[in-house]
Amino acid sequence: MPNYRVDFAKEILGVPFTVGSVEITRARDPERARRAAELRFARQHGVGDWRERADLALIAPRD
Template identity: 80%
Template sequence: MPNYRVEFAKEILGVPFPVGSVAIVRARDPMRALRAAELRFARQHGVEDWRERADRADLVPGGAG
């Protein structure tokens, strides 16, 4: 199974500023990896929805490990 990293960023005046990343070691497909990373990011930051802390989530294939 491929590895993924999802990078989260907050956009200020159109410029993305990184606020964190989450590594997903096992996922069946990229969309499942993205969803798992969104849930993990929200839990790590103590919020209900990851969008409370970030404006965008970018999937990076092969980024974990």
């Protein structure tokens, strides 16, 4: 199973600024990795929805 890194960013004047990232070590596909990372990011920041802290979730495969 591939590994993924999901970076969460806040957009300010159209420029993304990374506010956090989550490593997902095992996921069947990028969509599942993104969903797992969203839940983990929200828990880490003590919010109900990750969109309270970030505007974008960018997925990148890892080796």
